[in-house]
Every structure is written in structure tokens, then in C-alpha cells.
Amino acid sequence: xxxxxxxxxxxxxxxxxxxxxxxxxxxxxxxxxxxxxxxxxxxxxxxxxxxxxxxxxxxxxxxxxxxxxxxxxxxxxxxxxxxxxxxxxxxxxxxxxxxxxxxxxxxxxxxxxxxxxxxxxxxxxxxxxxxxxxxxxxxxxxxxxxxxxxxxxxxxxxxxxxxxxxxxxxxxxxxxxxxxxxxxxxxxxxxxxxxxxxxxxxxxxxxxxxxxxxxxxxxxxxxxxxxxxxxxxxxxxxxxxxxxxxxxxxxxxxxxxxxxxxxxxxxxxxxxxxxxxxxxxxxxxxxxxxxxxxxxxxxxxxxxxxxxxxxxxxxxxxxxx
Amino acid sequence: xxxxxxxxxxxxxxxxxxxxxxxxxxxxxxxxxxxxxxxxxxxxxxxxxxxxxxxxxxxxxxxxxxxxxxxxxxxxxxxxxxxxxxxxxxxxxxxxxxxxxxxxxxxxxxxxxxxxxxxxxxxxxxxxxxxxxxxxxxxxxxxxxxxxxxxxxxxxxxxxxxxxxxxxxxxxxxxxxxxxxxxxxxxxxxxxxxxxxxxxxxxxxxxxxxxxxxxxxxxxxxxxxxxxxxxxxxxxxxxxxxxxxxxxxxxxxxxxxxxxxxxxxxxxxxxxxxxxxxxxxxxxxxxxxxxxxxxxxxxxxxxxxxxxxxxxxxxxxxxxx
Numbered sequence: 001x002x003x004x005x006x007x008x009x010x011x012x013x014x015x016x017x018x019x020x021x022x023x024x025x026x027x028x029x030x031x032x033x034x035x036x037x038x039x040x041x042x043x044x045x046x047x048x049x050x051x052x053x054x055x056x057x058x059x060x061x062x063x064x065x066x067x068x069x070x071x072x073x074x075x076x077x078x079x080x081x082x083x084x085x086x087x088x089x090x091x092x093x094x095x096x097x098x099x100x101x102x103x104x105x106x107x108x109x110x111x112x113x114x115x116x117x118x119x120x121x122x123x124x125x126x127x128x129x130x131x132x133x134x135x136x137x138x139x140x141x142x143x144x145x146x147x148x149x150x151x152x153x154x155x156x157x158x159x160x161x162x163x164x165x166x167x168x169x170x171x172x173x174x175x176x177x178x179x180x181x182x183x184x185x186x187x188x189x190x191x192x193x194x195x196x197x198x199x200x201x202x203x204x205x206x207x208x209x210x211x212x213x214x215x216x217x218x219x220x221x222x223x224x225x226x227x228x229x230x231x232x233x234x235x236x237x238x239x240x241x242x243x244x245x246x247x248x249x250x251x252x253x254x255x256x257x258x259x260x261x262x263x264x265x266x267x268x269x270x271x272x273x274x275x276x277x278x279x280x281x282x283x284x285x286x287x288x289x290x291x292x293x294x295x296x297x298x299x300x301x302x303x304x305x306x307x308x309x310x311x312x313x314x315x316x317x318x319x320x321x
Numbered sequence: 322x323x324x325x326x327x328x329x330x331x332x333x334x335x336x337x338x339x340x341x342x343x344x345x346x347x348x349x350x351x352x353x354x355x356x357x358x359x360x361x362x363x364x365x366x367x368x369x370x371x372x373x374x375x376x377x378x379x380x381x382x383x384x385x386x387x388x389x390x391x392x393x394x395x396x397x398x399x400x401x402x403x404x405x406x407x408x409x410x411x412x413x414x415x416x417x418x419x420x421x422x423x424x425x426x427x428x429x430x431x432x433x434x435x436x437x438x439x440x441x442x443x444x445x446x447x448x449x450x451x452x453x454x455x456x457x458x459x460x461x462x463x464x465x466x467x468x469x470x471x472x473x474x475x476x477x478x479x480x481x482x483x484x485x486x487x488x489x490x491x492x493x494x495x496x497x498x499x500x501x502x503x504x505x506x507x508x509x510x511x512x513x514x515x516x517x518x519x520x521x522x523x524x525x526x527x528x529x530x531x532x533x534x535x536x537x538x539x540x541x542x543x544x545x546x547x548x549x550x551x552x553x554x555x556x557x558x559x560x561x562x563x564x565x566x567x568x569x570x571x572x573x574x575x576x577x578x579x580x581x582x583x584x585x586x587x588x589x590x591x592x593x594x595x596x597x598x599x600x601x602x603x604x605x606x607x608x609x610x611x612x613x614x615x616x617x618x619x620x621x622x623x624x625x626x627x628x629x630x631x632x633x634x635x636x637x638x639x640x641x642x
Contacts, residue, residue: 009432030349031350031351
């Protein structure tokens with residue numbers, strides 16, 4: 001939520017000399033993206049977003065993210081398309097950090113997506129999965145079930161401090177979910193966004209205009225991406241599942257890519273797993289963020305509440321599928 | 322350096338309905354301005370900056386700041402011009418905060434202004450003072466010599482923690498400066514910016530394209546504004562006075578508004594006073610900013626070093642005048 005690396009006018013001039021996108025006219029640090037430094041960049045030719053990757057980003061992963069968004073752009077999926085320098089490279093260096101210029105996307109992130117937006121988003125999510133069908137280079141999901149135990153072991157005590165008895169509930173969930181998690185080949189798999197919350201999307205009115213912040217993208221079950229989005233788009237005020245929104249999202253999704261019976265059957269478990277994943281990272285951030293920081297961390301208990309819904313869900317129809 | 326108040330898409334839609342500037346197309350929190358929340362706002366018609374005034378801004382002062390920049394804009398001085406809503410009012414309310422839309426200024430703030438930029442800036446500063454000659458509504462300078470003691474009494478001990486013996490030096494400076502400060506009618510007075518550092522200006526190449534962040538503006542000696550700018554523009558790496566830059570700045574200034582003999586004679590004392598003012602507020606911010614905050618406070622010792630230069634300056638010619 002802040003600019004970590006300032007960019008000087010002189011460094012920017014030297015950096016842009018390697019591109020054919022005109023002379024700089026404005027550069028403003030954007031208070032978006034927790035992991036990286038983002039800038040609104042205006043040149044004599046157009047508007048762009050400039051990203052400097054900070055130390056939490058693994059430099060080895062960056063070419064994969066760039067290739068992914070280039071692939072999506074080529075397929076016509078609306079996302080922040082990387083801009084190449086004269087040498088054909090999109091990923092370069094500025095102020096000593098890996099740096100990337102992407103095209104500017106218009107649109108505004110919805111705070112509380114309405115039903116029409118949920119439907120349009122479901123369509124877009126499936127279109128994204130379709131567009132990535134032939135993007136076959138894999139990237140492991142560091143925050144999948146195999147990564148949960150490491151996050152959890154250090155934080156289980158903190159969960160009880162948030163809510164008495166929560167630690168046992170989460171542990172039991174994790175045992176059950178990891179015990180029943182689908183085998184690698186059991187469900188259709190591909191590149192997924194894995195963090196496509198409303199604030200990583202843009203809309204103009206009810207029209208979806210783009211997705212961004214692909215830096216958790218990885219290879220995983222396509223239905224798991226949908227399950228993440230059901231958690232992110234269809235709960236109101238933390239806990240309550242809005243069936244109409246979930247129904248609209250899934251209906252939109254299926255209008256492009258119908259779910260198989262296996263995917264439908266797996267949906268409640270995948271949704272429960274997605275809730276665990278966001279509960280865990282929020283729990284870590286909750287205790288890692290200083291009390292007086294300018295960024296307010298997300299409340300992990302929102303996901304503890306979502307888990308209550310997922311525990312009682314019996315099938316995809318409980319989500320509106 | 323962060324967005325304090327988030328603005329939802331729904332609130333923005335309702336807010337913009339009172340303007341005639343088109344439909345919203347993009348809204349991005351800008352990591353600029355320590356005091357307020359600033360957003361890059363794009364509509365179907367144009368680009369703007371949206372500011373929400375946070376609690377450190379005194380709501381009673383806001384109409385004065387708006388009137389000041391409207392006055393400057395009318396005179397053709399390049400600054401962020403307030404945009405009026407349909408009812409003729411520029412100052413409105415959004416997300417429960419006083420809110421203002423201003424026009425978008427192109428340009429980039431120079432990190433280390435060069436000599437040509439210093440000269441262009443000197444010209445612009447004098448043009449601003451000229452443009453404000455008939456802006457006669459007064460606003461007291463809260464951070465003038467009368468305000469120093471209150472800041473200092475709580476922090477004198479901290480100065481010694483920064484550098485042994487510094488507290489006595491600063492106290493002696495303050496006694497001398499306040500004892501010799503010009504009487505209210507002794508020097509030409511008017512509305513001044515009072516904080517016109519390079520990062521509150523924009524340039525395209527060596528051309529000055531605008532000034533912004535007028536929220537410390539007040540009524541004071543015009544030569545004091547120049548003295549503030551000599552501190553802000555003409556020292557290198559904290560301590561060393563770059564005579565060529567100071568000379569260029571003053572020469573540019575005098576090409577529009579020549580200094581009187583009284584102003585020339587007062588310049589060393591005014592420059593020393595300006596250094597005290599920024600030393601004091603930086604000292605307060607230095608200890609008020611949590612060690613793990615994302616914003617790095619400015620080092621107050623930069624101004625302790627500038628004071629060493631000011632103490633030995635004998636006349637305006639030592640600054641290049």
C-alpha cells in the first residue's frame with residue numbers, strides 16, 4: 001500500500017530512453033499493491049503503470065508472470081499487458097530493482113460487487129482459464145495445501161487469541177481438507193490467478209474491464225480458482241454467503257466453461273481450502289503488521305466465519321451451481 | 322505518503338454526479354502528501370487529482386487555500402486549479418471528509434534540481450508572489466518564530482540525542498533570530514507558499530510546469546519564502562551550499578521581482594529562521610514516526626548542517642544575490 005522505492009527524474013529519463021513510448025510527463029507513486037512499488041506513468045504517448053519488484057518477489061518467478069500476462073494479452077483477455085523495451089525485453093532494472101512497464105487499464109475496482117458484476121466476472125474468469133489453456137509452463141502454488149502447515153505451526157496459538165477454540169477448529173479443517181484434497185490429475189488444471197479479489201479487477205459500470213496483480217498466479221485446479229473467487233466475491237460483511245451473487249458468478253463461469261461433475265463434487269472442499277489459505281495469510285499479516293502502520297490488515301476472522309459456511313455445504317448447489 | 326481514507330466506487334459515483342466532468346474511468350490512491358489522501362482520478366473528459374483532507378488539516382483553513390489557488394489560476398500561474406461542482410463550490414464532502422478536485426498538472430518533481438531548473442524556479446517563485454499581490458485575505462503563519470518555542474520545548478532533549486551540544490546551539494539560534502526578526506511592516510509581505518520544495522514543483526526538462534501542495538501557505542515576508550526556497554533548492558547532500566544554484570535561483574527571482582536593500586540585508590537571518598522552522602518540524606516528525614513505518618522521515622540533522630552555513634553568512638551576497 002505504499003511506494004517503497006522512490007524513482008528519481010534522472011533515473012526515469014535514463015530508463016525510458018530504452019523504450020519507444022515517448023518522453024515522461026508525470027510519475028506518481030500509487031498506494032496500491034502490498035508487495036511492490038507501483039507508479040502511474042504518463043508519457044507524451046500514453047499512460048502506463050510502472051512496477052518495481054521489492055524483495056518479497058522472487059526474481060526467478062518474474063519472467064513467468066510476464067510470460068503469463070503477455071500470453072493473456074495476445075489472446076485478447078483484458079489485463080495489464082507488459083510493454084517491451086527496444087531490445088524486446090519487458091523485464092528490466094530501475095533504481096536497482098527488477099522493473100516492468102504495463103499498459104494502463106481503465107476501470108474502478110468495485111467495493112461491493114453487485115449481481116451483474118459477479119456474473120460478468122464469472123464470464124471473465126472462465127475466459128481467462130480458456131485463454132490460458134495453452135500456457136503450459138508450470139509454476140507451483142506455494143500457498144497450496146502443502147504450504148499450509150508451515151504457516152500454521154507458528155501461528156496456531158494466535159488463532160486462539162483471536163477467538164477461543166478457533167485453533168482446534170482450523171487444525172481439524174486442515175486435517176480433513178488435506179486428507180481429501182484431489183490428486184494432481186483428478187481435476188482440470190492450468191494457470192490460475194489465485195488471488196482474483198474484486199480489488200484486483202476493474203469495471204466500468206457492470207462491464208468487466210480487466211484483471212491485474214497476477215503475482216500469486218500458479219498452476220493449480222481451475223475449480224480452485226473459482227472456489228477462491230466464490231470466497232472473495234460472494235460473502236457479505238465477512239460471513240454471510242450471498243447465494244444470488246454466488247449463483248451469478250458460477251452461472252457466468254459456466255456459460256463459457258461448464259464445470260465437470262468431478263469439479264462440482266469437489267467445489268465445497270476447494271472452497272473450504274481457499275478459505276483456509278486466506279485465513280492463514282491474513283493471520284500472519286495480522287500479527288506481522290505494526291499497530292501504528294498506515295495499512296490496516298484484513299481481519300482473519302472474516303475467513304473463520306466463511307469456514308463455518310463451507311463446513312456445512314454439501315454440494316456445489318449450496319453455492320448456487 | 323499513503324491513502325488514509327479509501328473511496329468506494331459507489332461513493333465516487335455519487336460524488337461525481339454533482340460535477341460536470343464526465344464519468345469516472347480510473348481512481349488510484351497516490352502515495353504523495355503526508356497530510357491528506359490524494360487520488361489520481363480519470364474521467365471520460367480529463368484527468369484530475371482528488372484530495373480528501375484528513376484530520377491534521379483545519380477545515381476552517383480550507384476555503385483560504387482554495388481561494389489562493391483559484392486566484393493563482395486566474396492569474397495564469399501554473400498550479401493545481403480547483404474544479405467547481407455544478408453549484409459553484411470547489412470544496413465538498415466525500416467519505417465524510419472535506420474533498421477537493423483539482424486539475425491534473427503534468428511534470429515530474431526534480432530530485433536534484435540543476436542550475437537551469439533553479440533559475441526557472443526563481444522566476445516562477447517571483448511570478449507567484451506578483452500574482453498574489455492582490456490576494457489580500459490574510460492567514461497567519463503557524464510555523465513562524467512565534468510558533469517555534471512550543472515545538473522546541475518538548476523536543477530540546479531529543480536534539481542532544483541526535484548530536485551532542487546541538488540543543489544549546491539551536492536555543493542560541495532561536496534567541497538571536499527571534500530577537501532580530503523583522504517587524505511586521507519592515508519587509509514586503511503577502512501570501513507565500515512557505516513549503517515550496519522541489520517535490521512540490523513539477524518540471525518538464527528545465528521548464529517549470531507547476532507548483533502544488535499549498536497547505537502551508539500563509540501571509541508572511543516574501544523574502545522569507547525565498548529564504549525557505551534557498552534552503553530547499555540550493556544545498557547539496559544536506560550541508561553544502563551550492564552557490565551556483567543559489568545564485569541562479571535568486572537571479573531568476575530578481576529578473577521578475579528585484580529584492581529591496583532591506584530584503585537583501587534580512588536574507589541571512591530569514592534563511593537561518595527558515596532552517597530552524599524545518600529543523601523543528603523534522604525533529605518532531607523524526608520522533609513521532611514509528612521505526613517500522615513505511616514512510617522514512619527526513620533527517621533533521623540536514624537542517625542543523627544548513628544552520629552552520631547560515632551562522633557564518635554575512636550578507637545576501639553569500640547566497641549569490
